[in-house]
Amino acid sequence: MNTPTNGTSPAPAVTQHYKVPFNIRRFARQNSSQLGILGVFLGLWLVFIIAAPNTFLSPQIYSAFMTSTPFFAIMAIPLTVIVIAKEMDLSFPSITAMGMVGFWFAYNATAFIGNTTVSVGLAILAALIVGTIIGWINGIIVVKVGIPSLVVTIGTQFFWRGAVLVLTNGKNFPLEYIKSTIWYPLLVGKIGGFLPAQMIWLVIVSILVWVLLNRHRFGAHVYLVGDNINSAELMGVDTGRTRIQAFMLVGLFSAFAGVIASFFVAYFWPNMGSGYLLNTLAAVFLGGTSVFGGVGTVLGTFLGAFIIGSIDAATVAIGMTGYLTQLIYGFIIVLSVAMHSYLRKRAD
Amino acid sequence: MEDYRLELRNVSKYFGEVQALEDINFKLGRNEIVGLLGDNGAGKSTLIKIITGYHQPTSGEIYFNGKKVDNLTVPKARELGVETVYQERALAELQTLWRNIFLGRELCSSLGFLDIQRMKDETHRLMNESMGFTSHAVSPDSRVGKYSGGEKQGVAIVRALFFEADIIVLDEPTMGLSLKETAKLSNFVKGIKQAGKSAIFIDHNIFHVYNVADRVVVIDRGRVAGEFMTQDIGVNELMEKMVRVAETGSLE
Ligand SMILES: Nc1ncnc2c1ncn2[C@@H]1O[C@H](COP(=O)(O)OP(=O)(O)OP(=O)(O)O)[C@@H](O)[C@H]1O
Numbered sequence: 001m002n003t004p005t006n007g008t009s010p011a012p013a014v015t016q017h018y019k020v021p022f023n024i025r026r027f028a029r030q031n032s033s034q035l036g037i038l039g040v041f042l043g044l045w046l047v048f049i050i051a052a053p054n055t056f057l058s059p060q061i062y063s064a065f066m067t068s069t070p071f072f073a074i075m076a077i078p079l080t081v082i083v084i085a086k087e088m089d090l091s092f093p094s095i096t097a098m099g100m101v102g103f104w105f106a107y108n109a110t111a112f113i114g115n116t117t118v119s120v121g122l123a124i125l126a127a128l129i130v131g132t133i134i135g136w137i138n139g140i141i142v143v144k145v146g147i148p149s150l151v152v153t154i155g156t157q158f159f160w161r162g163a164v165l166v167l168t169n170g171k172n173f174p175l176e177y178i179k180s181t182i183w184y185p186l187l188v189g190k191i192g193g194f195l196p197a198q199m200i201w202l203v204i205v206s207i208l209v210w211v212l213l214n215r216h217r218f219g220a221h222v223y224l225v226g227d228n229i230n231s232a233e234l235m236g237v238d239t240g241r242t243r244i245q246a247f248m249l250v251g252l253f254s255a256f257a258g259v260i261a262s263f264f265v266a267y268f269w270p271n272m273g274s275g276y277l278l279n280t281l282a283a284v285f286l287g288g289t290s291v292f293g294g295v296g297t298v299l300g301t302f303l304g305a306f307i308i309g310s311i312d313a314a315t316v317a318i319g320m321t322g323y324l325t326q327l328i329y330g331f332i333i334v335l336s337v338a339m340h341s342y343l344r345k346r347a348d
Numbered sequence: 349m350e351d352y353r354l355e356l357r358n359v360s361k362y363f364g365e366v367q368a369l370e371d372i373n374f375k376l377g378r379n380e381i382v383g384l385l386g387d388n389g390a391g392k393s394t395l396i397k398i399i400t401g402y403h404q405p406t407s408g409e410i411y412f413n414g415k416k417v418d419n420l421t422v423p424k425a426r427e428l429g430v431e432t433v434y435q436e437r438a439l440a441e442l443q444t445l446w447r448n449i450f451l452g453r454e455l456c457s458s459l460g461f462l463d464i465q466r467m468k469d470e471t472h473r474l475m476n477e478s479m480g481f482t483s484h485a486v487s488p489d490s491r492v493g494k495y496s497g498g499e500k501q502g503v504a505i506v507r508a509l510f511f512e513a514d515i516i517v518l519d520e521p522t523m524g525l526s527l528k529e530t531a532k533l534s535n536f537v538k539g540i541k542q543a544g545k546s547a548i549f550i551d552h553n554i555f556h557v558y559n560v561a562d563r564v565v566v567i568d569r570g571r572v573a574g575e576f577m578t579q580d581i582g583v584n585e586l587m588e589k590m591v592r593v594a595e596t597g598s599l600e
Pocket residue numbers: 363366367368386387388389390391392393394395435
């Protein structure tokens with residue numbers, strides 16, 4: 001320790017930047033979790049190619065993966081943020097549907113404008129707002145009332161699904177009219193007949209959340225809150241606001257995923273989203289995000305989602321009976337999570 | 349009127365039914381080191397956590413530089429120039445050193461984007477100039493969780509020194525430090541005074557406190573039992589009084 005005249009004065013401009021020369025072993029240690037899941041990803045891919053070369057050497061299968069995986073991956077990315085903050089959100093499947101109820105009401109309310117493109121645009125905006133508000137409500141209950149988020153969101157998951165059923169009388173409704181608007185190709189079109197637009201949206205969402213997590217104060221606080229909420233509070237982090245914002249992020253992107261999923265089939269059904277609960281959670285944990293908080297990456301979840309998204313198709317392509325799918329799912333999930341736990345103990 | 353950096357007037361603190369502090373009056377001069385002494389559970393940490401804005405007093409008033417401050421929060425207190433080494437260290441052990449140094453006070457743009465390079469540069473500079481860390485395991489990018497106990501304590505101390513603090517609060521800072529590091533810390537605390545700043549120093553080792561403090565405040569069961577200028581009292585006499593307080597609740 002130096003004299004306080006040096007120690008406490010504001011830091012003089014540093015002339016020499018701290019920089020460590022690239023070292024492959026340190027890089028591997030510092031990113032062991034992401035490299036681990038990348039290894040699983042590439043390993044499985046290799047197995048698939050060897051076992052079913054006809055399927056996995058043709059581009060169609062990849063087009064198919066990029067079509068279906070974004071539906072839940074777009075929710076898994078923000079869910080990663082929640083889990084890093086040591087919270088949980090199980091209500092996102094209901095938020096996808098509730099957002100679309102907002103869409104439906106807003107579309108009907110703005111029909112008088114007489115321009116479908118404008119109405120649909122406003123309706124999308126309404127869906128996103130509804131999702132964000134529901135996320136905010138989750139956050140407020142967790143932070144202000146102090147109930148564990150696992151419990152709160154089991155409750156709100158039922159509540160909002162119930163609200164969807166009441167508001168729509170449990171009916172499906174077609175959304176054929178969206179096909180005539182620019183929003184349809186923009187959200188779920190197929191570029192060059194190969195690249196689904198929702199894949200591009202997934203990449204955009206991933207980059208956005210990555211920047212928030214790694215380059216913004218919000219993300220820094222998310223890691224701190226998940227790591228040790230008491231330390232964060234002692235040092236002046238607004239732990240309540242950080243967590244509420246994380247819930248809002250999940251709400252926003254769940255509603256967005258709902259818009260994309262229903263646009264894809266030009267249809268709304270009140271149970272939409274409910275099939276995604278476990279896939280989405282599995283993608284997050286497969287990707288190396290720790291249930292104990294403070295640790296997790298966007299890239300890990302991204303890869304995890306595609307592993308989950310490919311197993312179904314792969315087992316069928318390889319010629320195994322579909323009954324085996326769940327067995328393989330379970331095996332890969334348990335194995336990967338064990339790998340992450342082992343790597344974490346050894347990490348820098 | 350005398351000019352104090354900090355003043356608490358009639359501060360009480362309840363945790364539910366438990367009264368942790370009772371009618372505390374406390375002053376910290378402009379260029380003064382105050383030692384807080386007291387038994388386990390006496391209320392020392394609770395008192396400093398009121399000053400750092402972590403706890404809100406149940407009743408009573410807080411003044412900084414003669415101005416009353418309502419609804420003090422940790423960010424507000426840090427703005428007012430209070431930096432703290434907490435007894436529980438307040439580190440995030442899964443995070444890297446630079447994130448811990450800037451915990452809760454990240455350097456960022458007006459839009460909230462982090463200036464990571466600068467934070468790493470500053471951390472590196474602090475490591476070399478102030479921490480005197482010799483272990484190769486310690487770098488701005490290493491995780492704090494695997495540091496030794498003394499290294500962790502060093503991080504908490506250096507962090508409190510980085511920001512331009514007028515009041516440095518040290519709650520049992522020598523915990524886990526070697527003799528050499530403890531001596532360094534004592535010199536450092538004396539240096540705070542030379543630099544015209546103030547400090548509150550809590551330690552169970554009466555010699556450490558006596559050695560650096562201008563004034564000692566004895567806390568007993570949530571009350572101020574008495575205070576002494578260290579120049580007016582010998583360390584042995586102070587020790588006798590501490591024993592008496594522990595036994596009878598009274599200094600005399
Ligand atoms: N958050 C809290 N909730 C309830 N009671 C608390 C809380 N914090 C402290 N207390 C109680 O207040 C009293 C004073 O505690 P405090 O931590 O201030 O003591 P201390 O003087 O710092 O003791 P030590 O020397 O052991 O650190 C204790 O009886 C403690 O149990």
